[in-house]
Amino acid sequence: MARKFEKPMIPFEQAFKIVLSRARPLDTETVALHESLHRILAEDVQSDVDMPPFNxxxxxxxxxxxxxxxxxxxxxxxxxxxxxxxxxxxxxxxxxxxxxxxxxxxxxxxxxxxxxxxxxxxxxxxxxxxxxxxxxFRGEDTRAGDIVLRAGARLGPQHIAVLAGTGYARPRVHRRARVGIIATGDELVEPSERPAPGQIRSSNGPQLFAQALRADALPTYYGIARDTEEAIDTSLKRALAENDVVILSGGVSKGDFDFVPGIMQQNGIEILFDAIAMKPGKPTTFGVSATKYCFGLPGNPVATFIQFEALVKPFLYKLMGHDFLEMQPVLPLATRLDPGRAERATWLPVRIGADGRVRPVEYHGSAHIHALCGADGIIVVPAGSGVLEEGSLVRVRPLR
Missing domain, CATH: 2.170.190.11 (Molybdopterin biosynthesis moea protein, domain 3.)
Incomplete structure (x- = not known):
């Protein structure tokens, strides 16, 4: 029987610090220049020539x-x-x-x-x-010996141009993180199947696969694990053996068939937290072993999506040697917003209008993944904030 336990709920900011503090950069490799797009540079790059090299x-x-x-x-x-x-x-x-x-x-x-x-x-x-x-003029851009790119840069086309100009035909980069993805739940069937009564198609597996791919990782999907300790244990053992990081969706709450945190423990994973004070996404588990990392994300797709973007993606980039930072514009609300005086921070999908003001999208809760398709970003309303009046400034986390 998987061990039952419960840790205190922690703020998102604390969970974020815990997750990033445990990331240890992956080993490095050299790649051909034309294969280096979106890879993370593992060493500083010095110019071997003046640029321009002549007047x-x-x-x-x-x-x-x-x-x-x-x-x-x-x-x-x-x-x-x-x-x-x-x-x-x-x-x-x-x-x-x-x-x-x-x-x-x-x-x-x-x-x-x-x-x-x-x-x-x-x-x-x-x-x-x-x-x-x-x-x-010769050397007005850079001089021979100047550092032109720093370790940790995520290589875009402009960085590749600089590498080419300095003779780095095979840049040294961090290995891409291998990510195993497991969906759990007796109610799930694969997208190609017709659900029977009481069943739904699994959207978290394809969603997480796409998110990991977009985060420059190498995902592998291990299918649906049924709500039994044996099934979850079998899938988790295989995924841990073959990946750096394993992400499970579902089975992390307090129900009779929520076995994931206990199975993680049985496989040598130390649980660092299992609840975050945010809505959606409270039942989120993170644990580590000496060489592996494991996330247990909620079963509802909006919660899963948000937790990947907020926690997992920055962690994956940290593993690959990059400090992930994104611009989060602070914009005024176009309308009055009343999320209620929730005990947890509320994360809500929004659109940004042509006037630069923020409007909530129609959103029915953490299962309503369709709401994200019409959203430009997510805002976070702190716990206990109450009503936000029109014109209140909010920070928008981009989705696109």
Missing amino acids: KSAMDGYACRRADLQQELTVLETIQAGTPPSCAIGPGKCAKIMTGAMLPEGADCVFMIEYAETPREGTVRFTGGKTADNIC
């Missing part, structure tokens, strides 16, 4: 001495990008130059081709009143 033209035009701008200039050559200049620029001389091409010695400005006229063959005159230098 170069910022546009198509003519490279000359600024002192000669008001006179007719002899064109010595045309310099294209990738070809070094062959002539120095002396008094009364210039070179036609393309964007990105190396600036010839002696030139200190480039005037745009749009402000050039040709009085006769082989010469050019500047027709503008004045011009900027239009030069990208």
Whole structure:
């Protein structure tokens, strides 16, 4: 028989600190540059060259001495990008130059081709009143030896461009977290099946799989475990053996068939908390062993969704070496909001209007996953807050 126990309910902020404090970065590997999108950089990156590596033209035009701008200039050559200049620029001389091409010695400005006229063959005159230098100077972006990217960066296309420019063809990144997902419940059938009376299709499994994938992890779905200690134990043992993190949905409350926390204990998982003072999402369990991490999330899909986004996703990124931060705009309510004086913080789905104001969406409770499809974010109403008047400022956690 799985052990029954109960820990005190804790605030979300305390649960968040506990979860992140237990994350230990995963080991590292090198990957090809074209496979590094959204991977987490495991080491600082230094530039091996000045950028730009030489003085170069910022546009198509003519490279000359600024002192000669008001006179007719002899064109010595045309310099294209990738070809070094062959002539120095002396008094009364210039070179036609393309964007990105190396600036010839002696030139200190480039005037745009749009402000050039040709009085006769082989010469050019500047027709503008004045011009900027239009030069990208050597090392103005970075110098050789500068750290251009820090460990912990989540690599986007712009980071990959920097890696390419500094010669990091195989960046060192943290391994992606392997996440096992188990849905529990006798009432569940897979999405491909027609539910019998008293049954529903399992939405948490596909939802959690998609959320883990979006969090740059490697999820594996282990199907539905029936509400027996044997079934849950079998699925959990397999998932723990094959993954860094296991997420179970359902079976974590105080009912007769809620076996998940006890089964976690029987498999060497130390339970750190099993209730959070938030609505939805109170029956949430988190535990650890020496090398594994285990989340028991509620069975209702909105609660499961919110707890993954609020707790599990930042934890997964921490495992992969990244401090997950998201912009949470503070915006005014468009209408009066009365969530009641709940003893727990209330998390509610909202939309952000074109006017930048926040409106609650129709929401029937923690089973109403459809409400999230029309929401832009979640707001948190602290416990005991009571009525929030129109215009009250709320912090919005984005969903998209």
